[in-house]
Amino acid sequence: MKKAVCIISGGMDSALAAFIAKKEGNEIVALHFNYGQRTQKKELECFEKIADALGAKKVVLDTFFIKEIGASSLVDTSLKVRTGGLEDGVPNTYVPYRNGIFISIAAALAEKEGAQSLYLGVMEEDSSGYPDCTESFIKRIENAVNEGTKKETNIAIRTPLVHMTKGDIVKEALLLGVPLEFTWSCYINEDKACGVCDSCRLRVRGFKNAGAEDMIPYA
């Protein structure tokens, strides 16, 4: 059976990407990172439930150096997460090169596990404007990963959501039976989603555009 490492944050996008990997016939190694983000505890809980729903092998790795490096309001609580609405440009929730770091670690795990692919929930169109969430970045890092690992290691990086909107994602997730009630998007709160950070706004818009109801609690 072919094997895929799926990075699962606890949000909707990576959960759907992992369900697509499963549907495509892969045995799943579910990988989650704790990195000192504001909603770390909640995200880990969601990861556990999503990975269980997938029947996946679970790997949880601590990468607290990301908080030490800082320079993002997701890990540095002295910076404010904006709640005024989506704007163009890179917001201060951007964590320097986070996906580059996560993909590199996932590639090491994939090499060890003998996995043929790595699935990520990055999306380019309807996103927060992060530079490490684009198709052109993914192509380049896939190229680096396959050059920098053993000759017999060949890892395809799959980003099935990269050109989807949040509305498409909600619709597809409901079709595939992704337990969206066990996903978390809010950047700020762990009990009731704030509804006004960029990530909540994108989620709310996604459910609205899909004509579906979001079962998580909002403040």
Add this chain to the structure above:
Amino acid sequence: MKKAVCIISGGMDSALAAFIAKKEGNEIVALHFNYGQRTQKKELECFEKIADALGAKKVVLDTFFIKEIGASSLVDTSLKVRTGGLEDGVPNTYVPYRNGIFISIAAALAEKEGAQSLYLGVMEEDSSGYPDCTESFIKRIENAVNEGTKKETNIAIRTPLVHMTKGDIVKEALLLGVPLEFTWSCYINEDKACGVCDSCRLRVRGFKNAGAEDMIPYA
């Protein structure tokens, strides 16, 4: 003043690369990783001395997930580090995609610090055969890093040793005043270098070819 992040392991190669960065007019941010390797304590001590000799800002980050992933005799003590001599192919001391991981984290630090370059001691010719130590890999990951970070972030990855031999490195290090007595290469021991692991063999050959005397203790 321009700024460079230098990954410094405690070995000769990265120490020389950092001294070259300094000579080239950079303010140095010295970056070291603890990752559960056999000689972690000794390497950290060497890092501290090398960074002090450079007058560098020091950043030490824990990346113990590398030991968790395992699959290398450097971090998994149930595997044997070979001592019988250098051979072709990738040895079991290879740590899956280690340089990809380290470069990605260093890129995040460089972006935060506003550094223009990142110096590494990788060498291709006279090395242990690791796939993440080649010029073609470095070019690809440099490409990925600059695509996956902010538009205003431009990080040149410098590998001044990539086509040098160990003999060249010893000679150049002595010319630039690198304190080679504070560097450590042995994969196995922290008190007296074993002299027979691949890394010791390369070091011993380097000193011999340079016609210089190595001041560290050997078993």
